[in-house]
Amino acid sequence: MTCASQFRWTSSARSDVGRVREINEDACLDQPELGRWAVADGMGGHAVGDLASRLVIDTLSRLPPPVGMKALIADARVRLQKANRQLRNEAARRQVQRIGSTVIVLLACDRFCGYLWAGDSRLYLHRDGQLRQLTRDHSQIEELKSLGVITDEQARHHPAQHMITRAVGATDRLELDDDVIEVADGDVFLLCSDGLSNEVTDEEMLAVLTTVECKRAPEELVELALARGGRDNITAVVVQAEDLNASDKTLLNPAP
Template sequence: MSDTEFRPIDWRSACETDVGTVREVNEDAILLRPDIHLWAVADGMGGHSVGDIASQTVVAALESIDGADLLSEFVDQVDDALIKANSEIIAYSENYLNSAPMGTTVVSLITRGRVGVCLWVGDSRLYRLRGGELSQLSRDHSQVEELVQMGVITPEQAIDHPDSHVITRAVGGETDVYVDINLFSVQIGDTFLLCSDGLYNAVEIEDIADCLAVREPDDASAELMRRALGNHAKDNVSLVVVRGEAGNC
């Protein structure tokens, strides 16, 4: 076992968010809490001055947690924060919008030692670049993804499917919110990408991997945004790049 495996991991992160080339309002929200090893991207929906409230409600709820030292407690804090945000969004809709639909997707990453956890609702995604290979660590809560999982359509057919925008879960969408959780290993050199669908619908997966291969998170995130806007992103684009580097023993 190498000395590298025992060294702590220092996490560096950078973010970008933009309204895109079509929309008038940015309904996305981003959270960077490197102090407690928590990052998140939320993609609001429901229209002007509604979707942004939903995404900001989620980010505010996550911002309020202290990040427990014990991983299981940390996961519970994030889960509880999303449940709280779900209730607040529903209450806002009932009180101010006559119960009109509003909600938000969210994808979050937390790390403790050599373990990472993704908690998510909806189709915002978490990717990991390791050894030049890009892997998606979340799975979309969408009608198209369900068709792929059932073998009705192929992943290639899902890309341009007419129902690709229809999600099956959102924070604020139902009285009860169900948060999916994925645990995985983390190691020095891993690069993670949290993003809204505005990014991965505008930038090819191969190009995403190329951008993440850039060593500095600031440069990688800026290049991802440049390519998304250069490809005339039709939706808001938000992303967080998190890279693990060898820390001091």
């Protein structure tokens, strides 16, 4: 027996090469009918980052139907470990140090969403008029911030901005963090690469997610990052949950 979500999911995605880079090394997964979304950011400055991000997304796109959230997260982990080995082997074959990609994955099952990640691609939750970052970057910047060495504002343009401490393909042993959250009616999730989060503030993200419908929100967010200079590839996936069993549906949306 498979584990279906009790929510109806709508989502939209946009990925853009930006204004500086020649190749888009970002890739994304947008499968609302299966309750799966992901963003992968090929490691800039390394060999064939676009190959890495594409491999990660292709691997996740072949996840089987879930029987439960624990099994779904475990399966995603196994597949990402396999992708890690493939990228390590490919780097050895090409005689380069590494071919890597960050990843953030969001998975829906029953009343919950699970998520797992490596690197600095992020997951945000917009709920009750507030925006909360659910992931913690695996980066040198995040470590400096947690030690109180630099502020959030200093982090935005710090020289170590692109130095990540975890990624698929970076080392022989891939470390992934994961967590689970109970979903509420109207929740909006944002998955993005650092090409968005480095250019657009949390307040600006919140403003877009509050005022723009789900289908248009990624376009608006990417355009905002492009207007700021678009110094990196930019990817945004916006996901909205609608609880078909919510008791106040008839009051909020009376039939015509």
